[in-house]
């Protein structure tokens with residue numbers, strides 16, 4: 001019996017061992033399968049190493065997906081391209097950029113019927129200002145440069161009403177006026193009395209200056225002054241159709257008159273004699289005016305006057321949307 005018992009015991013043990021082995025195998029398999037998790041989990045449970053493992057895991061993933069990285073960059077690449085395209089598609093947003101051009105400066109002044117300027121908002125804007133204008137150029141570099149320097153010195157802006165035939169002779173001077181931040185106005189091509197001209201001639205006198213100025217500096221004038229201050233209803237209508245504000249002046253320096261020739265002090269006195277808030281001062285590109293300019297501007301400033309930036313002038317053309325510029 002003891003033998004039998006031993007035998008049966010050994011059989012039972014053997015069977016148990018086999019079972020255990022089987023379990024072991026299966027448990028090993030599961031262990032293997034879950035080995036990474038198990039390995040991570042324990043360490044993940046360990047508080048501090050966890051981050052390290054997390055990092056390594058992340059790195060390992062990136063590393064092991066060494067193949068995927070190749071794809072990923074590719075994906076990133078394609079992702080980037082769409083993104084790059086998207087901004088490119090969004091480039092219409094740069095369209096707002098052109099917007100500043102039409103309205104770069106707040107309009108502060110409007111012209112009245114006697115060609116002087118008044119604040120649009122009298123409460124917010126001082127009326128103690130003048131508009132500086134210089135006609136009949138561009139003539140000569142040294143004289144013009146001196147005037148531009150003086151304007152810069154006083155941080156003053158002006159309109160240079162130019163003649164087309166002079167622009168044709170000295171396009172570089174026209175460009176200099178624009179490059180120095182000053183405003184160019186149209187003063188007809190030949191400096192003739194437009195009142196006596198045919199409509200066809202007026203069209204050419206006005207239109208050809210618009211064209212040459214645009215060709216040289218990129219934009220057309222928005223201010224027009226007829227030679228000798230002589231216009232007609234047709235001239236005014238045509239000028240408006242070109243999108244320009246028609247003006248003569250309200251303060252003549254008489255610098256063109258023989259009484260003032262070579263007399264800078266007279267230029268200054270003439271302007272100061274007619275000084276009122278908002279006056280539109282007519283001067284010319286002349287040596288004695290260039291010479292008078294620094295002292296004139298200093299005296300105007302000492303009397304509390306500022307200088308109108310032509311860009312702040314409301315052209316008052318809004319009510320006429322039908323701009324048939326041709």
Ligand SMILES: [Zn+2]
Pocket residue numbers: 135136187191227228
């Ligand atoms: Zn003139």
